[in-house]
Amino acid sequence: MKQFLTSCLITLVTYFPAYGEWVNVQGSSFFGPETAQSTACLRAEAKAKRTALEQTTGERLLADDLMICNESSEQSNCTLNRLTWSLADGEIRSIKNRTSSLSEIAEGVRKCTVHLQADIATERGFHDASFDLGVTLNQSMFRPGEELTLSLAPSQPMYIQVFQWLPYEEDQPVLRIFPNRFEKDAHFKGAGTIPRSTHKESYALALAPPAHIQSTQRHWDEYLMIIATRQPLSLRSQYSLTELRTKLLEIPRSDSRIIKKGYTILGGSL
Incomplete structure (x- = not known):
């Protein structure tokens, strides 16, 4: 059975062991009233980390296999999950000097920008x-x-x-x-x-x-x-x-x- x-x-x-180097990067995320500021800033941080890995390793991390998020009320969480999972095997060991800022883009539209330094393992x-x-x-x-x-x-x-x-x-x-x-x-x-x-x-x-x-x-x-x-x-x-x-x-x-x-x-x- x-x-x-x-x-x-x-x-x-x-x-x-993996050795590393520190890189300075930033990531941004636009959001409207339906998305929490904290979620938008987490998304911006994930984008910054992705940029750090792509700059250091020369590999693009987001393949079509992970493009599963649709336009819907659940898209914001899905996008953040997808970004997080794309970094799951990345060589980021730690981050420091993380700062975030908000700016008004248009009525009902804001942007969260995150700057950080990432420690990237480079000897794998x-x-x-x-x-x-x-x-x-x-x-x-x-x-x-x-x-x-x-x-x-x-x-x-x-x-x-x-x-x-x-x-x-x-x-x-x-x-x-x-x-x-x-x-x-x-x-x-x-x-x-x-x-x-x-x-x-x-x-x-x-x-x-x-x-x-x-x-x-x-x-x-x-x-x-x-x-x-x-x-x-x-x-x-x-x-x-x-x-x-x-x-x-x-x-x-x-x-x-x-x-x-x-x-x-x-x-x-x-």
Whole structure:
């Protein structure tokens, strides 16, 4: 009989230290009366951090895979979540001298600007182009109860773990959904799926509303991080976002590949 892992309730390598440099950056966010000033300034801070990483590493952090926010009353939270998750594997170790300022742009429109200095780790090495992973989801929008399936296309054998960030749950946990108690083998020698076809009768990754979601909310966003490594990597089943970011800083880029995905769950009256 198939058992369900309810997504919102889912109940090795050699490391080296990362060195860094301080960079001065700023980020801005426009907002209207429907958005809290604190949310707008957090969004501006996330943009500043993103700029710091892009300037230092030369990599663009926001891929199309994370462009899941729509024009709606929930867009502000979704945008902030998306920015936060885009930085989840970034090399920012700390910030200092953070200041924020507000300015009136037009009637009902203000702008929050955040200046800060970011400590960027710069000694993680470079990605190995031959160690790559393609990941696609079976859908980008789900109804509660529908099943999530990941299709994997590794360029060579690798060990894969999948974590899920639940920004609307209390404490915003990051939970490992693969490997799990039904499927313990993290090694993929070639293309495959999660769940594997040999395990689809055993369990499913069924999506469910967050425990604290409002019944009137029309949709909410959740995020996945797929971590691929050359060798087995021992990771906990649950982290805070800060803890996971710190752990990922220990993994050399040449021995890993990290893919981030976002999806939307529909709820309420559309």
